[in-house]
Amino acid sequence: MENPYYPYPVRIASTVIETEDRNLKTFKFEFLDPADEEKFSYMPGQFAELSVTGKGEIPIGIASSPTEKGFLMFTVNKVGVVSSALHNMVEGDIMGVRGPMGNWYPWEKLQGKNVVIIGGGFAFTTLRSSIVYMLHPDNRKKFGDIHVVYGARSPGMLLYRDELAEWERRDDINMHITVDRADDPDWKYNVGFVPSITEKNAPKADNDTYAIVCGPPIMIKFTQPVLEKLGYAHDHIIMSLENRMKCGIGMCGRCNIGMEFVCKDGPVFTLEELNRTPREY
Amino acid sequence: MRFLKITKNDWARGVEGLKDSFRVFGPVLERSHFNFRPLEKGQEPDFSFRNTRLSPKSTVYPQSEILFTYTLDKSRPDHHVHKEPPRDETPRAILGIRPCDAKAFGLVKLNFDTPEYKDPYWLSAYEATTLVGLACDEPCSACFCTSAGSGPFDEAGLDVLLKDEGDHYLVKVLTEKGGKLVSAAGWAGEASGAEKAFVDGAAVAAEKITSFVSADKLAGKVTNQLHNAKFWDDVAFSCINCGTCTFLCPTCWCFDIQDEVAGTDGVRMKNWDSCMFPLFTLHGTGHNPRGQKTDRVRQRFMHKLKYFVDRYDKGIMCVGCGRCVQHCPVNIDIRRVCEIMNEYEPEPETCPA
């Protein structure tokens, strides 16, 4: 019997501080046993339990894309016990990764469709995975237009800044990067909140256009009416939830919204599905 | 189906014999109440109980269980790597489990044995266990098993069913596992006409059940309408979130995972948890989707009486053992809540003129 609680042993291959407040760090992991990498086959939108031996586990969205081989990448906000312990770890340290878990963005359904990615703050991790995945030469032709609206408080709070700049230079993806405010006179992108930048730049809704929305509750709250105004149907608005989790496999009983477990049946739901479940997220 | 008749002496001798090849659990009087405990050599299960205070779920699902061990000592080659401790897969026998509590294992199994994932700790313990039930001839006043999908002679979760006949037991062997246990105990003595005694006994015992729930309309309700119903504040008003109900319940399975370290040696373990505690769902950010008492009481009842019903189509997640009804310090009664939910009709939409 496979043990779904067993974390694959991994080595921290690198750590990078992402943001000016130093609260977000990106970790790359390598599997101690290369055979485990095969077993850990995932899709953008899934998450894993990062297992800091001696401290505990935390569910974190997978920021690398399955098209990137040889490592797994996660970006972790320093919040409490486990995430702080993780922030103190260094290259070469051994820990565990358990997963992949949950469902993923509906890549089958999105084939041939336009995709609008809307992200805010540090909830950009699985969106990065998605963008890298869609832009991969094997995949790009499977999708229509790709738009990305991504906002943070300030330029120094944006994740993956080098990649953002690279995507800005490409002509097969429309980037709309924004910050709440910029002190930097060289800031050449948008200034404004995600909902208003979405309103200005997102393509008009049609049956072939889907929005993927990930961000803090306040951003989601104000983006939803904008998308509705643009005509997006609730089954064309895709969201990812974050509930407190432990097992990640639908057994420990804490992450449910109604009969659905966010860890196993989610974390990805359409707004139409969420409308039918109790609002316990 | 095989029927046996064994004298109480045969029973006692058999129980002792079983201890050579099984870990044997049975009801034991502990101060004022009974609980299931492992039986020592020479110790007999005490069948003078009605039911145990705690459910027997811990015989398969310990309150605290080690999932992994590890060392943080960097001089050791396998430091920080999780290792499964050896599992005790010696066959276990639970003697005298009540039919409702045995049925509960079947409901809990739906959670731990899924098409996608299997919990090897729960499942291997469950599979190693033979359940020898004791039919209820004198059900308690708080029991409502017959309307909760079980009953005083319910065979659903059992391998063997015993009926106490004063100076002897009638034994109904229900499964192959049950057959093996009976042989290991050396119980023979076929009782061909015993079928009728079980049928009659079941009818008599069912007559003695005086309390009932109706759950027939729950599946047809709209989840969000029930969830948003106005009665929840009233239902939850007196609850003190003590967690007694979930702790005692044979069908409650929620758990927490924690690491504990002493020096450089550590364990990761699984501990019973409760939806009644605010920490259960508290996010690292401070946000809590079930931050209010009403949210948590509602979760307990919605899980048992609606979400579970919808998810598995196997009835309610309650076998009517009555423990939570008897021991809730403020008399919150699942029978009443089930009735309210079953009878609930959404308030008619008022026309916003």
Ligand SMILES: Cc1cc2nc3c(=O)[nH]c(=O)nc-3n(C[C@H](O)[C@H](O)[C@H](O)COP(=O)(O)OP(=O)(O)OC[C@H]3O[C@@H](n4cnc5c(N)ncnc54)[C@H](O)[C@@H]3O)c2cc1C
């Ligand atoms: C599907 C999913 C994807 C996520 N992706 C990311 C990500 O990419 N980057 C990131 O920084 N954060 C992410 N989070 C949030 C992250 O899991 C929490 O910030 C983290 O668990 C806090 O743990 P802690 O030990 O530092 O905090 P503590 O407050 O000490 O928490 C103790 C324990 O509670 C649980 N817990 C607490 N808060 C949460 C929470 N919000 N969600 C789930 N479990 C929680 C964890 O098991 C944790 O170990 C994600 C959460 C989910 C559910």
Ligand code: SF4
């Ligand atoms: S036993 Fe009663 S008071 Fe205690 S948590 Fe359960 S319902 Fe609330």
Ligand code: SF4
């Ligand atoms: S909910 Fe109450 S009556 Fe039902 S099985 Fe659990 S403890 Fe027994």
Ligand code: FES
């Ligand atoms: S995290 Fe345990 S059920 Fe979802």
